[in-house]
Amino acid sequence: MNHPETTVIPARKGIAFEVRRGSRLKIINTHGSQVLDTWAFALDDMKEYMSMEHTRSSTSRIIPATGDTYVSNLFTPMLTVIEDTSPGIHDTLMCCCSRKTYERLKYEGYHDNCNDNFHAALAGVGRQSAFTPGPLNLFMNFPVSGAGVITREPPVSRPGDHVLFDVKADLLMVISACPQDIQTVNGVGKMPTEAAFQILN
Amino acid sequence: MNHPETTVIPARKGIAFEVRRGSRLKIINTHGSQVLDTWAFALDDMKEYMSMEHTRSSTSRIIPATGDTYVSNLFTPMLTVIEDTSPGIHDTLMCCCSRKTYERLKYEGYHDNCNDNFHAALAGVGRQSAFTPGPLNLFMNFPVSGAGVITREPPVSRPGDHVLFDVKADLLMVISACPQDIQTVNGVGKMPTEAAFQILN
Numbered sequence: 001m002n003h004p005e006t007t008v009i010p011a012r013k014g015i016a017f018e019v020r021r022g023s024r025l026k027i028i029n030t031h032g033s034q035v036l037d038t039w040a041f042a043l044d045d046m047k048e049y050m051s052m053e054h055t056r057s058s059t060s061r062i063i064p065a066t067g068d069t070y071v072s073n074l075f076t077p078m079l080t081v082i083e084d085t086s087p088g089i090h091d092t093l094m095c096c097c098s099r100k101t102y103e104r105l106k107y108e109g110y111h112d113n114c115n116d117n118f119h120a121a122l123a124g125v126g127r128q129s130a131f132t133p134g135p136l137n138l139f140m141n142f143p144v145s146g147a148g149v150i151t152r153e154p155p156v157s158r159p160g161d162h163v164l165f166d167v168k169a170d171l172l173m174v175i176s177a178c179p180q181d182i183q184t185v186n187g188v189g190k191m192p193t194e195a196a197f198q199i200l201n
Numbered sequence: 202m203n204h205p206e207t208t209v210i211p212a213r214k215g216i217a218f219e220v221r222r223g224s225r226l227k228i229i230n231t232h233g234s235q236v237l238d239t240w241a242f243a244l245d246d247m248k249e250y251m252s253m254e255h256t257r258s259s260t261s262r263i264i265p266a267t268g269d270t271y272v273s274n275l276f277t278p279m280l281t282v283i284e285d286t287s288p289g290i291h292d293t294l295m296c297c298c299s300r301k302t303y304e305r306l307k308y309e310g311y312h313d314n315c316n317d318n319f320h321a322a323l324a325g326v327g328r329q330s331a332f333t334p335g336p337l338n339l340f341m342n343f344p345v346s347g348a349g350v351i352t353r354e355p356p357v358s359r360p361g362d363h364v365l366f367d368v369k370a371d372l373l374m375v376i377s378a379c380p381q382d383i384q385t386v387n388g389v390g391k392m393p394t395e396a397a398f399q400i401l402n
Contacts, residue, residue: 047331047332049332051296051335052254052335053253053294053295053296053335054296056294056295056296056351057295057296060350060351060352060353061349061350061351062294062345062349062351063349073296073332073333074299074301075301075302075305093254093257093263093294094254094257094258095252095254095255095257095258095274098275100275100276101276104276130248130331130332131248131250131274131331131332132274134252134253134254134335144263144345144349145347146346146347148262148263148264148345149261149262150257150261150262150263151261152261
């Protein structure tokens with residue numbers, strides 16, 4: 001097997017790319033504490049999207065575990081977690097950050113945000129989505145207490161940690177390296193970094 | 202004040218209706234264990250929808266409590282819970298049921314479902330949505346353990362229980378009386394029933 005190509009996901013930015021059924025997709029937290037807002041669409045139908053609410057219904061977990069499958073709004077299997085070298089803490093509950101997020105945080109002026117990154121990355125490959133699906137927030141650590149209260153903690157992942165997915169359908173992926181630098185979403189240093197992915201055939 | 206008009210939400214069916222900012226909306230569990238899948242849109246913009254992922258981000262709870270506000274995908278306040286005579290157990294995590302749900306449950310033939318009810322109710326008032334937002338499942342009792350495992354329990358609400366919302370924006374509401382009669386989503390009797398609402402000005 002050839003050494004797989006590594007594609008960098010630039011800090012604070014989004015990227016869109018195709019993956020094919022039967023491939024594996026490795027998403028790498030290069031510097032260790034970068035949250036990656038992740039979406040998937042059926043390659044031939046932008047109306048079919050990876051759905052966190054359908055995935056929770058299918059897996060009966062708020063964070064799918066190794067062996068679990070992320071599904072679409074039609075319950076089509078999209079991505080199965082086959083390896084996770086991180087502690088397995090991700091998030092399926094929270095919206096991506098948007099212009100409004102930073103307005104609410106009293107940031108003045110334009111701030112990069114995952115919502116704009118998502119739509120810009122799609123536009124860059126000639127696609128569009130009528131809305132922003134709820135994201136899979138890889139490596140994000142927002143624990144839920146037994147009483148249902150959500151807290152915001154820095155990631156517990158480490159440099160080089162990765163999640164390896166078995167790709168179950170032809171997909172258009174979008175990943176945004178979250179530019180949140182006001183809260184500790186991306187670590188106590190509040191320093192968004194690049195990350196990376198590999199497609200293994 | 203005039204006695205408010207009560208509108209029945211027929212068993213297994215959906216209904217769409219307008220509510221105006223400054224009104225109050227009372228949603229009534231007439232027979233006690235009926236789950237009501239509930240959506241809201243900005244009345245003048247179907248692209249702005251009540252978003253469970255934005256509401257969780259805003260309230261830091263998986264089930265908003267009395268005093269909390271359901272917000273849109275632009276964080277616009279839509280519905281504030283001002284009274285809840287039920288034990289306050291609702292769901293913001295799960296997708297609505299759809300044709301696929303009943304296929305997965307091995308039901309043969311067409312089964313009423315909240316997804317079709319949602320789109321049919323919108324069509325009935327001359328509107329459409331490009332997708333089905335994640336619903337607010339009023340009275341649905343799917344507890345989440347401290348380990349993040351979701352279980353499926355019958356509702357704990359009682360006949361006549363209601364949730365009263367302060368309406369914070371002009372809204373198009375859609376409510377589907379969930380037709381699930383295979384699992385105990387709508388109570389141990391597995392018998393979907395009608396419910397009701399009132400608009401109080």
